[in-house]
Amino acid sequence: xxxxxxxxxxxxxxxxxxxxxxxxxxxxxxxxxxxxxxxxxxxxxxxxxxxxxxxxxxxxxxxxxxxxxxxxxxxxxxxxxxxxxxxxxxxxxxxxxxxxxxxxxxxxxxxxxxxxxxxxxxxxxxxxxxxxxxxxxxxxxxxxxxxxxxxxxxxxxxxxxxxxxxxxxxxxxxxxxxxxxxxxxxxxxxxxxxxxxxxxxxxxxxxxxxxxxxxxxxxxxxxxxxxxxxxxxxxxxxxxxxxxxxxxxxxxxxxxxxxxxxxxxxxxxxxxxxxxxxxxxxxxxxxxxxxxxxxxxxxxxxxxxxxxxxxxxxxxxxxxxxxxxxxxxxxxxxxxxxxxxxxxxxxxxxxxxxxxxxxxxxxxxxxxxxxxxxxxxxxxxxxxxxxxxxxxxxxxxxxxxxxxxxxxxxxxxxxxxxxxxxxxxxxxxxxxxxxxxxxxxxxxxxxxxxxxxxxxxxxxxxxxxxxxxxxxxxxxxxxxxxxxxxxxxxxxxxxxxxxxxxxxxxxxxxxxxxxxxxxxxxxxxxxxxxxxxxxxxxxxxxxxxxxxxxxxxxxxxxxxxxxxxxxxxxxxxxxxxxx
Amino acid sequence: xxxxxxxxxxxxxxxxxxxxxxxxxxxxxxxxxxxxxxxxxxxxxxxxxxxxxxxxxxxxxxxxxxxxxxxxxxxxxxxxxxxxxxxxxxxxxxxxxxxxxxxxxxxxxxxxxxxxxxxxxxxxxxxxxxxxxxxxxxxxxxxxxxxxxxxxxxxxxxxxxxxxxxxxxxxxxxxxxxxxxxxxxxxxxxxxxxxxxxxxxxxxxxxxxxxxxxxxxxxxxxxxxxxxxxxxxxxxxxxxxxxxxxx
Ligand SMILES: Cc1cc2nc3c(=O)[nH]c(=O)nc-3n(C[C@H](O)[C@H](O)[C@H](O)COP(=O)(O)OP(=O)(O)OC[C@H]3O[C@@H](n4cnc5c(N)ncnc54)[C@H](O)[C@@H]3O)c2cc1C
Ligand code: SF4
Ligand code: FES
Numbered sequence: 001x002x003x004x005x006x007x008x009x010x011x012x013x014x015x016x017x018x019x020x021x022x023x024x025x026x027x028x029x030x031x032x033x034x035x036x037x038x039x040x041x042x043x044x045x046x047x048x049x050x051x052x053x054x055x056x057x058x059x060x061x062x063x064x065x066x067x068x069x070x071x072x073x074x075x076x077x078x079x080x081x082x083x084x085x086x087x088x089x090x091x092x093x094x095x096x097x098x099x100x101x102x103x104x105x106x107x108x109x110x111x112x113x114x115x116x117x118x119x120x121x122x123x124x125x126x127x128x129x130x131x132x133x134x135x136x137x138x139x140x141x142x143x144x145x146x147x148x149x150x151x152x153x154x155x156x157x158x159x160x161x162x163x164x165x166x167x168x169x170x171x172x173x174x175x176x177x178x179x180x181x182x183x184x185x186x187x188x189x190x191x192x193x194x195x196x197x198x199x200x201x202x203x204x205x206x207x208x209x210x211x212x213x214x215x216x217x218x219x220x221x222x223x224x225x226x227x228x229x230x231x232x233x234x235x236x237x238x239x240x241x242x243x244x245x246x247x248x249x250x251x252x253x254x255x256x257x258x259x260x261x262x263x264x265x266x267x268x269x270x271x272x273x274x275x276x277x278x279x280x281x282x283x284x285x286x287x288x289x290x291x292x293x294x295x296x297x298x299x300x301x302x303x304x305x306x307x308x309x310x311x312x313x314x315x316x317x318x319x320x321x322x323x324x325x326x327x328x329x330x331x332x333x334x335x336x337x338x339x340x341x342x343x344x345x346x347x348x349x350x351x352x353x354x355x356x357x358x359x360x361x362x363x364x365x366x367x368x369x370x371x372x373x374x375x376x377x378x379x380x381x382x383x384x385x386x387x388x389x390x391x392x393x394x395x396x397x398x399x400x401x402x403x404x405x406x407x408x409x410x411x412x413x414x415x416x417x418x419x420x421x422x423x424x425x426x427x428x429x430x431x432x433x434x435x436x437x438x439x440x441x442x443x444x445x446x447x448x449x450x451x452x453x454x455x456x457x458x459x460x461x462x463x464x465x466x467x468x469x470x471x472x473x474x475x476x477x478x479x480x481x482x483x484x485x486x487x488x489x490x491x492x493x494x495x496x497x498x499x500x501x502x503x504x505x506x507x508x509x510x511x512x513x514x515x516x517x518x519x520x521x522x523x524x525x526x527x528x529x530x531x532x533x534x535x536x537x538x539x540x541x542x543x544x545x546x547x548x549x550x551x552x553x554x555x556x557x558x559x560x561x562x563x564x565x566x567x568x569x570x571x572x573x574x575x576x577x578x579x
Numbered sequence: 580x581x582x583x584x585x586x587x588x589x590x591x592x593x594x595x596x597x598x599x600x601x602x603x604x605x606x607x608x609x610x611x612x613x614x615x616x617x618x619x620x621x622x623x624x625x626x627x628x629x630x631x632x633x634x635x636x637x638x639x640x641x642x643x644x645x646x647x648x649x650x651x652x653x654x655x656x657x658x659x660x661x662x663x664x665x666x667x668x669x670x671x672x673x674x675x676x677x678x679x680x681x682x683x684x685x686x687x688x689x690x691x692x693x694x695x696x697x698x699x700x701x702x703x704x705x706x707x708x709x710x711x712x713x714x715x716x717x718x719x720x721x722x723x724x725x726x727x728x729x730x731x732x733x734x735x736x737x738x739x740x741x742x743x744x745x746x747x748x749x750x751x752x753x754x755x756x757x758x759x760x761x762x763x764x765x766x767x768x769x770x771x772x773x774x775x776x777x778x779x780x781x782x783x784x785x786x787x788x789x790x791x792x793x794x795x796x797x798x799x800x801x802x803x804x805x806x807x808x809x810x811x812x813x814x815x816x817x818x819x820x821x822x823x824x825x826x
Binding site: 038039041042043044046047094097098099100102103104105107108109110111130133134137141142144145153176205206207238239241328331332335336446447448489490491492494495496497498499500503 | 592593594595611622623624626627628630631632633634635636637638639640641642656678679680682684685689692693697698699701707710711712713714715716718719722723726727729730755759762764765
């Protein structure tokens with residue numbers, strides 16, 4: 001059987017829901033399928049804590065937000081994209097307010113803004129420290145108003161269908177029943193979120209497995225800047241649960257084993273008692289995570305069973321501030337570390353948090369593949385360059401989710417119905433899923449074993465610091481794992497809610513993502529933002545003021561090309577913090 | 580501390596089993612492990628066919644509700660050491676049809692959700708202002724608690740009425756309706772009242788309060804229902820006295 005819609009949105013997180021609402025508002029006559037492997041309100045956007053950046057105060061300006069973003073991204077951001085982003089972010093956050101989002105307020109009833117890492121002004125809107133939760137629920141609940149949005153909850157997309165250079169739909173499995181359907185559409189917007197699970201230690205949810213990046217890549221679209229993976233400096237050891245940057249924005253300190261605020265040794269400014277914008281603990285994440293590695297090398301970190309940590313000290317903020325501004329941080333520390341930050345130090349270490357790279361799109365979310373769009377963390381527009389600033393991602397998914405939606409609504413007229421070739425491919429995929437996976441009876445090894453080896457390989461090869469050597473080793477290993485992935489055991493032959501099957505599919509998606517990370521990192525012989533090569537320790541604007549684009553060539557092998565960064569008004573300069 | 584603990588997990592595969600069975604797994608007992616970590620250990624190393632939902636593992640996505648030693652709990656917030664010496668009994672949430680193993684069907688809740696009109700209903704004559712609606716922290720406190728619901732369904736599993744009366748809107752939905760009613764920006768209370776004060780709305784609730792005890796996020800749905808009953812009673816009275824219309 002085939003299901004037909006005008007648009008398929010892959011993903012029901014912040015980006016997917018924003019895109020869906022944009023289309024429903026612009027063109028109520030279009031039928032929109034929102035397909036998500038978890039119920040929309042379970043999407044990973046729900047975990048975002050700290051806030052969403054958009055210029056608000058009179059003292060602030062769009063240019064300053066743009067400059068912070070571009071210097072934070074070590075000049076790899078496309079500046080036309082950044083300009084569009086900062087200009088539209090305020091109206092998007094305001095729209096959320098009009099839809100009911102409970103933004104935290106000043107005493108006079110205005111929306112409050114807080115400081116955030118790498119930002120020279122206070123411009124981060126927040127809903128206590130559950131910003132993503134409130135943002136996602138507001139979007140989801142608002143989306144229920146629109147009858148043209150048809151949800152496919154707990155449907156897992158396995159393939160994007162392409163005929164003659166044009167996207168024609170997807171194949172998806174309904175988890176509850178196990179039925180496999182071809183869902184055709186003239187346009188597909190990929191909003192499947194990040195890929196943190198490629199690494200062993202991450203803040204990301206179990207569902208952040210880079211599915212959409214791999215789906216788009218396999219369909220023929222290029223992935224951009226995949227070597228830029230953000231480590232957040234403050235994750236809880238063992239679980240990797242995030243302690244939001246808001247904790248430092250409210251005045252938290254990072255201290256080493258001697259109680260010393262070590263960031264002062266890393267060209268990030270001098271310690272002051274209160275938080276200073278773009279300085280010390282409010283420096284950018286890449287620099288803070290790199291400083292951690294150096295502290296460990298100097299023997300000044302604290303050893304734990306989960307590896308070395310440093311301490312985040314919130315005690316001087318007092319219970320009142322912590323309860324009002326950081327209640328979730330306290331809840332997480334109490335629940336998962338059995339410590340109370342009002343009285344105790346929080347052990348933290350860098351943790352994989354965000355993928356700057358993703359599916360290559362233009363300013364309207366369109367990929368080079370006709371009919372394929374992308375938005376949110378899956379996409380790379382690129383406004384994040386070599387290092388995303390905290391609180392830029394939530395507004396990004398709103399701005400570019402809305403833009404992708406608008407572009408699809410506008411282009412809908414010219415699209416013809418997908419042809420028979422698309423349906424035939426759908427049949428192929430169904431047979432593959434049924435025969436090769438669901439009936440596999442002689443698998444050789446456990447999915448988790450291959451997954452863990454992949455994660456260790458990527459961490460060792462393409463971690464905070466990389467080298468030609470470490471990356472070559474990782475590439476070889478991943479090649480081997482890719483082969484082994486083809487014969488992992490799937491003991492579960494049931495059709496109903498088969499999470500072993502989806503785990504196998506996610507593993508193969510993650511391996512595609514891992515390989516593109518390693519390959520692009522190996523080719524980029526410079527250090528920029530989150531990509532630090534110990535064998536090429538400086539930034540090289542001569543050769544690499546350019547985006548890496550990896551795509552599948554005619555022969556089925558990945559190929560990398562470069563495209564110059566778009567510079568409008570901010571020529572490359574040194575990144576200066578703490579001064 | 581003994582270094583292993585037994586978990587007794589309910590298994591059910593509809594295309595294979597006539598009825599649910601229990602399977603015991605011995606797993607390592609570590610102080611930092613939640614029940615979810617235990618299940619992941621089983622899935623990754625012992626038995627790949629076990630199915631359950633999870634995503635965030637930090638108590639915010641609402642996926643991992645289960646019945647743990649008889650009580651509705653989030654598996655990612657329930658520590659194995661608190662259930663020593665075991666065995667820890669892990670079952671699907673009560674009051675819901677089981678799809679498979681620990682996965683229950685939420686279709687009923689999802690279908691009822693739009694009936695509560697969980698979105699801001701604004702005065703359609705007036706366009707939204709260029710700036711934000713003002714809302715003081717005190718005004719926000721009016722509904723804040725009810726906006727913290729993660730849709731984990733623990734309250735439905737705990738609710739004796741929902742177990743018997745499938746039409747009952749249920750605790751979280753009524754709390755959600757209240758979340759918007761009490762928001763100073765909203766004008767939809769009248770529209771919601773029709774749904775919530777219908778027989779299968781608040782009146783079904785016998786006020787046992789189990790829902791609020793089960794809620795892991797302090798939402799207090801029982802309080803929301805109680806408050807609604809007062810409003811609904813007042814409105815009913817008023818419409819009797821002033822039959823030509825409310826307000
Ligand atoms: C702990 C944490 C805190 C954060 N805090 C902040 C913050 O304070 N500020 C900020 O700006 N950013 C923050 N971020 C980053 C930000 O939250 C994410 O980048 C953003 O939410 C991603 O949203 P998304 O819509 O792109 O994807 P997601 O919300 O991850 O949604 C992905 C969707 O795709 C669906 N999907 C995926 N694969 C498939 C498939 N194969 N088939 C069907 N559906 C599929 C999923 O079901 C889901 O609905 C944080 C991130 C983390 C991890
Ligand atoms: S009210 Fe509480 S228990 Fe009920 S669904 Fe919401 S968070 Fe869960
Ligand atoms: S896994 Fe998200 S609430 Fe438990």
